[in-house]
Amino acid sequence: MWLSLGDKNSGYFHAATRGRRARNNISVFEDDEGKTVYEEAKIAEVITNYFEKMFTSQTGSRAEAVNQGIKPSISTETNRRLTQIPSPQEVNATIFSIHPDKASGPDGFSASFFHSNWETIGE
Template sequence: MNVFGHIEQRKKLILLRLKGVEKALERGCNPYLIELEATLKCELEVVLEQEESLWFQRARTKWIQMGDRNTTYFHASTLSRSRRNKIKMLQLPDGSWSNDHTILKGHAIDFFRTLLTSESRSSSIPSQSSVFYQYGSSTMQHVLADISKEEVRAILFGMDPLKALGVDGLHAAFYQKNWVKVGDFVFNVVRKFFNT
């Protein structure tokens, strides 16, 4: 909002002004109106790019690339994901369903309290021998071997450039485009993680 303002309102205003200029130009040619029309079209192009960027980021999807302006689709996908991510009803232990928020909150707290208490955890955790798979010595040597810079680079470049943000808020595209400058730093961070 601080950088772009309200994109949708700006787009509507520019489209209305453009429509008015085009109607005026139908009545007669005016150099000022022709220049204003060109300026408004440039402004509209900037607003459409900002809108595309906004919905691209909000939709978190790779469907849009290289100029498609399918913002209606991305708007709908963002809204549907928002609806899907909400729990509206829970089935209570007695088999009935409830959508009362206070009952749901209490039921969720009770469920996790029971799940995470030491008595319930100790009885539900299987023995260590049945949980962990025993690897052979050659596999363990491979797992414990030092990582190489080429291995880190291959994994980083295998990532979708815009799929997920890192803890620093940067997409993989940043590291991919700036590998020459940041490659050594990234490799040292990854190596330190595995060594410590």
């Protein structure tokens, strides 16, 4: 029916528009205290107040809230082991575990360079 009558300035077109407008209209709203609001100006005020509260910063320490939300996922001992400087043997084992033909690292040198020049650059 829309295809045949929709482009004409007809009663059907206006009825469809009125129906859409009625669905998109907010006629009743409830504020944060649970009171029902019917007037358009009051509805706009309730919506404005809601978003003003949502996007207003509050004073206080954010660090405390963040620290309460973050729980340690590793132990102190594991953290110590992860942050310690690796031994020369660990570096050597890691370098030689990389295939020589792999792509170069951010410094532009491939594993093959480190393998062939380890005597000079190892320390």
